[in-house]
Amino acid sequence: MPKYIISVTAADRVGIVYSVTGALLDLGGNILELSQTVMRGYFTIILEVEFPVTHSASQLADTILDRGKRFDPQVLVTEVRNESLKPAVPSGERFILTVLGDDAPGIIHGIAGCLAAHGVNIVDLHARLDAARFSMVMEAMIPQDLTPETIRSELERCGRDNKIEAYVQHENIFLATTEPGPVRVGPAVRTQGDALASH
């Protein structure tokens, strides 16, 4: 069945999610994944939706716009043409990268460029400004052949003009400290393995 990636943005008001999902339901759509946030009063939602029949991107966008015209939304629709054409995501382990520093135009661009140059894929990113202090928390996939320390020192080198501090920590430490479930340990590298147990 045809699938589409749909994103909608608007000034935040009560009822936008109801409006967007209603428009999709009218066309027989089933939501496969959804992420929504409100940033500084602006609503953004991105969805992957599956439909029983093919629709044009403009037909889908118009339906959402018509139903939600009181919100004056902006809509972008992209058809997922083929699973195999989905962007290849580099493998690796999920780390949390935290960057703190002085704010300046281009700081995120510089950090993103540094990560891209090392094949680090950002999968989630939040940044904010408190006074003149910039903080950014990213979830990123770090390739197996790179150490966290390599990425950390590269980030600090890239951001030295903004006096940035960078921290690269495996996500399990944050799962351990914030969730009550069992502590999870990442794939361990056993170079001596069971030899130790039999001495």
Add this chain to the structure above:
Amino acid sequence: MHRTEDVLATLSMIRQYKLDVRTVTMGIDLQPCAAPDLSTLCDRIRERLVHYSGRLRAVCREVEGRYGIPIVNRRIAVSPIGWVAAGQRTEGLLAIARTLDAVAAEVGVDLVGGFSALVQKGWTEAERRLIASLPEVLSTTERVCASVNVGTTAAGINMDAILALGHVLKETAERTRDHDGFGCAKLVIFANAPSDNPFMAGAFHGPGEPDCVINIGVSGPGVVKAAVEDLVTHSHTGPTLGDIAEEIKSTAFRVTRVGELIGREVAARLGVSFGIVDLSLAPTPQVGDSVGEILQAMGVVRIGAPGSTAALALLNDAVKKGGSFASSSVGGLSGAFVAVSEDAALARAVEAGDLTLAKLEAMTAVCSVGLDMIAVPGETDAETLAALIADRSPSA
């Protein structure tokens, strides 16, 4: 997806409030090394220690880098040498101590514990010799730590051993007088000693333990103090004691979880068992890393004043409850070290005359850890030292 606030809160515990893994302690059973011949015994001890701990330092570095949390110390705890050295004479005991000292340096651990004897009910000839050898061992080795268990709830207290240890303390202080009597800081006298304690100087690999195990000591007085201060600052009416206890419990949860994560990862990478995590508030002389300052943040303006013991009991209880919720692998001492010479606020309270030995005895009766790092005048006689130990033993 992780909440930014949660990530920054955990990070600030490490960056600003000195949360660290105080020690990764590898416990190693040395009983298979037993041999009547001293040379064979020492060779076997060396071989077994290197086999298990040879990669400890490198693995700790890997894990430290992976999680971005400092591992301050790597240590080894061995089976009580009183067992391993059965049949050895004094020269044999000294040779074993030198072997432990040398291997510790070779594998890159700062201390090795377990030059120990468990004599609560009585002592063997080897254990009697071991206790007699302590002044020489503690004054001539750098990394060897000793401990003697003089009592248990079931067996009672071995008063003869306590008297002997009064003399050991006196002689050890005399032999290390050029280093502030520091030899005594490498000796712990226990009652009801835990067999899985990762903290030095009292760590040993006791009965019921496997061949090799990783035990973790986490600390974090600075983190607990910051949490209490933050609670007090942001409370309009002032927090209740219940509010303070809840805040300490949730902080203890986070700290304990960090310890368990690190312990499990180190153990998995080495292919050995994970044992326990011991959350004990262990101060360092740095400002802000102090159990005394936690008590002050809780409202005890002058440490040693009435209320100090109750505040410490509340703190210890909340830490234990937070730790128990965090992990089913909590062990060791899991208390609050009231280590006078290592805690800036406590040291100031002693200097000001607010905190006396009698008050310390009361406070340490509620914090799971005993009299610790207290300088006593050099003219104090061995019998008085023994009496102080005996006074503290029944409440351990």
